Amino acid sequence: xxxxxxxxxxxxxxxxxxxxxxxxxxxxxxxxxxxxxxxxxxxxxxxxxxxxxxxxxxxxxxxxxxxxxxxxxxxxxxxxxx
Amino acid sequence: xxxxxxxxxxxxxxxxxxxxxxxxxxxxxxxxxxxxxxxxxxxxxxxxxxxxxxxxxxxxxxxxxxxxxxxxxxxxxxxxxxxxxxxxxxxxxxxxxxxxxxxxxxxxxxxxxxxxxxxxxxxxxxxxxxxxxxxxxxxxxxxxxxxxxxxxxxxxxxxxxxxxxxxxxxxxxxxxxxxxxxxxxxxxxxxxxxxxxxxxxxxxxxxxxxxxxxxxxxxxxxxxxxxxxxxxxxxxxxxxxxxxxxxxxxxxxxxxxxxxxxxxxxxxxxxxxxxxxxxxxxxxxxxxxxxxxxxxxxxxxxxxxxxxxxxxxxxxxxxxxxxxxxxxxxxxxxxxxxxxxxxxxxxxxxxxxxxxxxxxxxxxxxxxxxxxxxxxxxxxxxxxxxxxxxxxxxxxxxxxxxxxxxxxxxxxxxxxxxxxxxxxxxxxxxxxxxxxxxxxxxxxxxxxxxxxxxxxxxxxxxxxxxxxxxxxxxxxxxxxxxxxxxxxxxxxxxxxxxxxxxxxxxxxxxxxxxxxxxxxxxxxxxxxxxxxxxxxxxxxxxxxxxxxxxxxxxxxxxxxxxxxxxxxxxxxxxxxxxxxxxxxxxxxxxxxxxxxxxxxxxxxxxxxxxxxxxxxxxxxxxxxxxxxxxxxxxxxxxxxxxxxxxxxxxxxxxxxxxxxxxxxxxxxxxxxxxxxxxxxxxxxxxxxxxxxxxxxxxxxxxxxxxxxxxxxxxxxxxxxxxxxxxxxxxxxxxxxxxxxxxxxxxxxxxxxxxxxxxxxxxx
Numbered sequence: 001x002x003x004x005x006x007x008x009x010x011x012x013x014x015x016x017x018x019x020x021x022x023x024x025x026x027x028x029x030x031x032x033x034x035x036x037x038x039x040x041x042x043x044x045x046x047x048x049x050x051x052x053x054x055x056x057x058x059x060x061x062x063x064x065x066x067x068x069x070x071x072x073x074x075x076x077x078x079x080x081x082x
Numbered sequence: 083x084x085x086x087x088x089x090x091x092x093x094x095x096x097x098x099x100x101x102x103x104x105x106x107x108x109x110x111x112x113x114x115x116x117x118x119x120x121x122x123x124x125x126x127x128x129x130x131x132x133x134x135x136x137x138x139x140x141x142x143x144x145x146x147x148x149x150x151x152x153x154x155x156x157x158x159x160x161x162x163x164x165x166x167x168x169x170x171x172x173x174x175x176x177x178x179x180x181x182x183x184x185x186x187x188x189x190x191x192x193x194x195x196x197x198x199x200x201x202x203x204x205x206x207x208x209x210x211x212x213x214x215x216x217x218x219x220x221x222x223x224x225x226x227x228x229x230x231x232x233x234x235x236x237x238x239x240x241x242x243x244x245x246x247x248x249x250x251x252x253x254x255x256x257x258x259x260x261x262x263x264x265x266x267x268x269x270x271x272x273x274x275x276x277x278x279x280x281x282x283x284x285x286x287x288x289x290x291x292x293x294x295x296x297x298x299x300x301x302x303x304x305x306x307x308x309x310x311x312x313x314x315x316x317x318x319x320x321x322x323x324x325x326x327x328x329x330x331x332x333x334x335x336x337x338x339x340x341x342x343x344x345x346x347x348x349x350x351x352x353x354x355x356x357x358x359x360x361x362x363x364x365x366x367x368x369x370x371x372x373x374x375x376x377x378x379x380x381x382x383x384x385x386x387x388x389x390x391x392x393x394x395x396x397x398x399x400x401x402x403x404x405x406x407x408x409x410x411x412x413x414x415x416x417x418x419x420x421x422x423x424x425x426x427x428x429x430x431x432x433x434x435x436x437x438x439x440x441x442x443x444x445x446x447x448x449x450x451x452x453x454x455x456x457x458x459x460x461x462x463x464x465x466x467x468x469x470x471x472x473x474x475x476x477x478x479x480x481x482x483x484x485x486x487x488x489x490x491x492x493x494x495x496x497x498x499x500x501x502x503x504x505x506x507x508x509x510x511x512x513x514x515x516x517x518x519x520x521x522x523x524x525x526x527x528x529x530x531x532x533x534x535x536x537x538x539x540x541x542x543x544x545x546x547x548x549x550x551x552x553x554x555x556x557x558x559x560x561x562x563x564x565x566x567x568x569x570x571x572x573x574x575x576x577x578x579x580x581x582x583x584x585x586x587x588x589x590x591x592x593x594x595x596x597x598x599x600x601x602x603x604x605x606x607x608x609x610x611x612x613x614x615x616x617x618x619x620x621x622x623x624x625x626x627x628x629x630x631x632x633x634x635x636x637x638x639x640x641x642x643x644x645x646x647x648x649x650x651x652x653x654x655x656x657x658x659x660x661x662x663x664x665x666x667x668x669x670x671x672x673x674x675x676x677x678x679x680x681x682x683x684x685x686x687x688x689x690x691x692x693x694x695x696x697x698x699x700x701x702x703x704x705x706x707x708x709x710x711x712x713x714x715x716x717x718x719x720x721x722x723x724x725x726x727x728x729x730x731x732x733x734x735x736x737x738x739x740x741x742x743x744x745x746x747x748x749x750x751x752x753x754x755x756x757x758x759x760x761x762x763x764x765x766x767x768x769x770x771x772x773x774x775x776x777x778x779x780x781x782x783x784x785x786x787x788x789x790x791x792x793x794x795x796x797x798x799x800x801x802x803x804x805x806x807x808x809x810x811x812x813x814x815x816x817x818x819x820x821x822x823x824x825x826x827x828x829x830x831x832x833x834x835x836x837x838x839x840x841x842x843x844x845x
Contacts, residue, residue, distance in 0.1 A: 005505060007269055007432075007504055007505035008267055008268070008269050008428065008431065008432065008504070008505075010251070010252060013254075048172060048179070049172075049179070053505060053506030055506075055507070055509075056506045056507040056508060056509040057506075057509075057693065057694040057696075057794070058506065058544060058546070058693070058694065058695065059693045059694070060546065060547070060548065060691075060693070061548075061549075061691060062691060062693050065693065072506070072507055074505035074506045075505075076432065076504055076505045076506070077267075077428050077429075077432070078179065079429060079432075079544050079546055079611070080356075080426075080429070080459060080463065080546075080610070080611060081353070081459065081462070081463065081543075081544075081545075081546055081610045081611020081612060081613065081804055082296075082351075082352055082353025082354075082356070082459040082460050082461040082462060082463050082610055082611070082803075082804060
C-alpha cells in the first residue's frame with residue numbers, strides 16, 4: 001500500500017495526531033476521497049492546500065497521478081514562486 | 083508523455099537546444115519599439131490617480147469626495163464603498179492561492195488603512211494634472227492608530243492589532259484571542275533536542291534581514307475600459323494576464339468571461355507582478371466615467387504600495403560530530419507578512435535545510451502581519467532569508483571544525499535517495515556536482531590579500547510546473563508561429579522558439595513567438611516559480627509534435643503510403659516506403675503550400691498540467707574587499723554554479739544566474755526599507771533605496787551543471803530563475819565576515835554597520 005507522510009500543514013489536526021499512514025488508494029484523486037472518508041475535512045484540505053510528492057516528484061492539482069504499491073506519497077504545502 | 087520521455091532519454095545532442103541564437107525581442111527593446119504597460123493609449127482615454135494613506139495604521143472614519151467630483155474635468159471618483167465586500171475565500175488564479183477578501187482590501191482600503199501608501203480613493207480626469215488636483219480635494223477623516231512594523235514587536239501580546247479576525251493557525255489549540263501571528267509552520271524529524279545535546283560541536287546564531295523590494299524597472303501600469311454592457315478590457319504589464327483576469331473579476335464581482343486582458347511587454351517582475359493593484363480600480367473608474375482609464379504608478383508608489391518581500395529574524399542552532407557530520411539543526415523563522423497574512427515563511431521553512439541530509443531537525447516559522455505593504459513573491463520566495471541564517475551558521479561551523487566550507491557542505495549534501503527536509507526523496511539532482519565545480523573553479527583558488535575575504539553558500543528551490551497552453555501554427559510559406567499564455571519575463575520567447583525549432587528540425591529564425599490576450603489562447607498559470615521553460619515548453623513541444631504528426635499524415639496522403647512509412651527529419655517528410663523510392667522529400671514549406679488541398683490550416687494547441695518540475699541547487703562563491711576606513715565593500719569576484727538540468731539557451735540561463743546574484747548582492751549590502759517613527763517609508767526612490775548598478779559588480783562568472791537532466795522535460799530542462807538568488811545573501815555575508823574577522827549577522831551590510839563592527843572589534 002502507498003505510504004503517506006505529511007510534512008507541514010495541518011494534516012495531523014484532522015488525523016488525531018498521525019502524520020504517517022497507509023492508504024489503499026492508487027491515485028491522487030482516490031486518495032483525496034479516501035482521506036475525506038476516513039477523516040472528514042482532510043480530503044478537502046489536502047485538495048486545496050497541499051501538493052503531493054509521489055516517489056520524489058511533486059504534483060500539484062493532479063487528481064489522475066498514479067501511485068504504485070509501496071509508493072512514497074508525501075503531502076507538503078502547495079508551492080508558489082516568484 | 084512516452085514519446086517525450088523516450089526522446090530525452092535517447093538523445094543528448096540537439097541541433098537548436100543548447101545553442102545561443104540572438105534574442106527575438108532584443109531589437110524592439112533596444113530601439114524603444116516594445117510597448118510596456120505605460121505605453122498604451124486609447125482613443126478618449128482619461129487619466130487616473132490614487133489617493134493613499136499617509137498613516138501606517140488608521141481607522142477611516144469617512145471619505146468626502148464631493149469637492150473632487152465638482153472639479154471641472156473630473157469624470158469619476160471611487161472609494162472602497164464602490165467595490166463589493168467579499169467573504170474570506172481562498173482563490174486560485176496565480177501560482178499560490180490567495181485570499182480574495184485580503185486581496186480586495188489591499189487594492190483599496192475599507193474601514194482601516196493598514197500601511198502608509200494603502201489606497202483609499204481614486205479619481206479619473208481629463209488630464210493627469212486635473213486628476214492630481216482632484217486628489218487634493220478628497221477629504222478623508224482618519225483616526226490614527228498605534229502601528230507596528232518590527233516582526234518581533236508585532237508578535238508581542240500587547241502589540242497594536244491589525245485585524246480582529248486573525249487567530250493563529252497551526253497551533254494545537256485555537257487561541258482564544260486574536261493576534262498578529264497569522265500562522266505557525268512546523269517541520270520536524272527525529273529528536274533534535276537530544277541530538278543537539280549529544281553533539282560534539284555546536285554553533286548557534288541569530289540573523290536578521292530587512293524588507294527589500296523586487297526593484298523592477300517598470301512601474302505598475304495599465305489602461306482599462308469597461309463598457310456599458312459590463313465587458314471590460316485591460317491592457318497591462320504583469321506576470322500573468324490570466325491571473326489579472328480572474329483576480330479583477332473576483333474583486334469587482336463580475337464573471338471572468340466579461341474581462342479580457344491583453345498583456346504588455348513587461349519590464350521586470352521577479353515575483354512582484356504576480357498580483358493586482360491598479361487594474362480593478364481602473365476598471366471601476368472606467369465603468370463610471372464611460373471612458374478608458376490609464377493608471378501608472380510613480381516609483382514612490384511602487385515602493386510604498388506594492389509588495390516587497392519580508393524582513394525576517396532567523397535563529398539557527400547546528401550540532402555536528404567532530405568529523406563534520408551534521409547531526410541536528412534547529413531553525414526558527416519570523417517573517418513580516420505586511421498588512422495581510424501570506425509571507426513566504428512556509429517555503430522558507432521548506433527550503434531552509436533542503437540542501438542537506440540531517441537526521442534530526444525542527445524548523446518553525448511564524449507568519450506575522452505588520453503595518454507595511456503586503457508582501458509579494460520575490461524570486462524563490464522566502465528561501466534567501468532562511469538560507470542566509472543557515473548558510474552563515476554552516477560557515478561558522480566549518481570554521482569551528484577547521485574544515486573547508488565546501489567540504490562541509492559536500493559531506494552533508496543532498497544526493498539522489500536522500501529524504502529532503504520538506505519530505506520527498508530526491509532524485510535526479512546534482513548538488514554535489516555543483517559544489518565540486520565551485521571547488522574546482524579558478525576563482526576559488528585566487529590568493530586573498532589583507533582586508534579581503536571569501537564566502538561560500540548554497541541554495542535550493544523546488545521549481546514548479548502547472549497549467550500551461552502552447553499553440554503552433556504553420557504559415558503558408560512554412561514559417562511557424564508559436565503562441566503561449568505566458569508573458570516573456572526571462573527569455574521564454576527564445577526558449578519556446580528553440581524547442582519548437584528542435585521538434586520541427588528548422589532554423590529557429592523560422593519560428594516567431596507571440597503572447598496573445600486571454601480570449602485568444604487557452605489558460606496558463608502565470609510566469610513565475612521558474613515554471614515557464616519547463617511547463618509551457620512541454621505544451622509547445624507537444625503542440626509541435628502534433629503538428630509534425632499532422633504533416634506526416636498529409637505527406638502520406640500525397641504519396642499514397644501508410645502513415646508509418648513517413649519519417650520527419652530536418653524539416654522534411656521522408657518517404658520510407660521502398661515502393662516509392664523516387665518520392666522526393668516534402669519540405670515544411672512545400673507541405674504548407676498544399677495545406678488547403680490536404681485538409682486545411684495546419685495548427686495545434688495543447689493544454690496540460692505539467693508535473694515533476696525537478697528541483698534546482700545553486701552554489702555561489704564570493705570574494706570581497708572591505709575598506710576598513712569607510713566600511714565600503716567591493717565585490718572582487720563572484721561565481722555562480724547551478725544544477726540546471728539542461729540549458730535550452732545557455733546565455734539566458736547564465737543571465738538568470740547573473741541577475742539572481744546581482745539582486746542578492748544588493749539585498750546583502752545595501753537594500754532595505756527604512757521607516758520613520760510614524761511608520762512612513764523614508765527611502766522610497768532609487769536614489770535612497772540603492773540597488774546595485776553595473777559599476778558595483780564584477781563580471782559574475784557562471785557554471786551550468788548539466789549532469790542531471792530532468793527526465794520529465796523533453797529536453798531535460800529544470801527551472802533556473804529562482805535558485806540563483808538564494809545563496810548570495812550568505813555568500814556575501816560570509817565573505818565580509820571573513821574579511822573583517824567579525825561575524826556579520828544583520829543585513830544589509832551597509833558601511834555604517836561594518837564600521838561599527840570594526841570599532842567594536844578594536845574596543
